Amino acid sequence: VYRNWLMESLERYKKIAQSLISKINNKFSIITFLTIDEIIRDEIDLRPIWWELSEINDTVWAQHKIIQKELENLSEEDYDEWGYEIENEIDDIRNKVDWKVMSAQSLIDGLGKIRDLEEEDEILKRFKDIKPIDI
Numbered sequence: 001v002y003r004n005w006l007m008e009s010l011e012r013y014k015k016i017a018q019s020l021i022s023k024i025n026n027k028f029s030i031i032t033f034l035t036i037d038e039i040i041r042d043e044i045d046l047r048p049i050w051w052e053l054s055e056i057n058d059t060v061w062a063q064h065k066i067i068q069k070e071l072e073n074l075s076e077e078d079y080d081e082w083g084y085e086i087e088n089e090i091d092d093i094r095n096k097v098d099w100k101v102m103s104a105q106s107l108i109d110g111l112g113k114i115r116d117l118e119e120e121d122e123i124l125k126r127f128k129d130i131k132p133i134d135i
Contacts, residue, residue: 002074002078003082006086009066009067009070010067010086010089012063014093016059016060017063017093017096020056020059021096021097021100024056024097024100024104025100027049027104028104028107031046031107031111032107039114040115040117040118040124042118046108046111049104049108050108053101053104053108056097057098060093061094064094067086068090
């Protein structure tokens with residue numbers, strides 16, 4: 001019975017994680033389709049995306065912790081027989097989400113440096129003689 005409950009918890013965790021991975025991928029698409037012009041003109045604020053990614057990571061960690069706590073209640077026999085497989089699976093899922101979030105946040109941090117360059121060096125001011133091209 002307890003094993004069935006843990007397996008159901010694992011399935012819920014997988015569904016939540018898959019939904020969150022889709023959200024992360026969506027945020028990644030937004031980040032990677034930005035132009036340098038949009039970044040240096042500060043046309044998009046990336047901080048809310050950074051914090052949304054952080055919240056996604058917090059959600060996965062919270063869900064992971066719930067199952068992890070239940071795994072700690074297993075007997076050694078049950079853990080050795082089947083519990084370790086669940087633990088490996090939830091760890092893999094958490095790591096996947098964690099790496100996606102950290103990678104996307106690193107991109108955002110890097111793009112922020114481009115924006116900071118404009119603020120510090122007034123790059124746009126030096127190129128104000130260029131007429132915009134309509135595509």
